[in-house]
Amino acid sequence: MVTTLPGPARLAHPPLTVEVDGPYACFTRPELKTERVSYPVMTPSAARGVLQAIYREPGFDYVITAIEVLAEIRWASVRRNEVTLMVTLDWVRRAMAGSAQRFDAEAGRDQRNTVFLRDVAYRIRAQVRPRPHATSTEAAYREQFRCRVDQRACFSQPFLGTRECPASFTRQTDRTPVSHTEDLGVMLHSITSTGGETCRWFDARLESGVMHVPEYGIQLATSGAPMTSRMTAAGTVPTRQCT
16 A cells, blocks of 8 residues: 655756766665665665755755766675674764774674666766755856766765765766666655655656656555654755855
């Protein structure tokens, strides 16, 4: 059973466009978190994270409309030593109170495999959707984004799925999408953290190197309480001139 989230008519403005590249990417499939395996294509939620790293304002949301694959899909497998223990707030307090407190990595060490994408390149197309409390116009938000892309300015380092996979970005070039068509199955569309963490999904398909993204995903109906997000809300960024 699913709950469909209806949306307004399609946005009429030409999409904002940015191209991103990186030596590695990992858009982890939710069902494979221990031994991480990437989706073969960037997810809309990861694309939104890249755009927010470039320009983020509390007055609008990004709506991803399409993701184009500009490089052949290639894979790389890496086995690494990781720890199974999680540092808690209580542990941090005890460590700050006494120098004898130590984190024993040997006690929780485990080897885990990660299947990355390698030598990736994408073109992200997106719209800007102002929120009701927006303090500026949609045109102003769009121009500020273009300005920052042209100057390669960002609020934080963009990354491709995980922070271990940094990304570079640039304005649109004449590169063409790869000639590849594939049914990608159910893909993560977006994650919201209002009153708990909620995931939305969509049926993804790569057609001649282009994955079109619906404006809204679908939410799976569950009988349990919503999963509490481990992420804290990011601080807002005040409006500023592009410098």
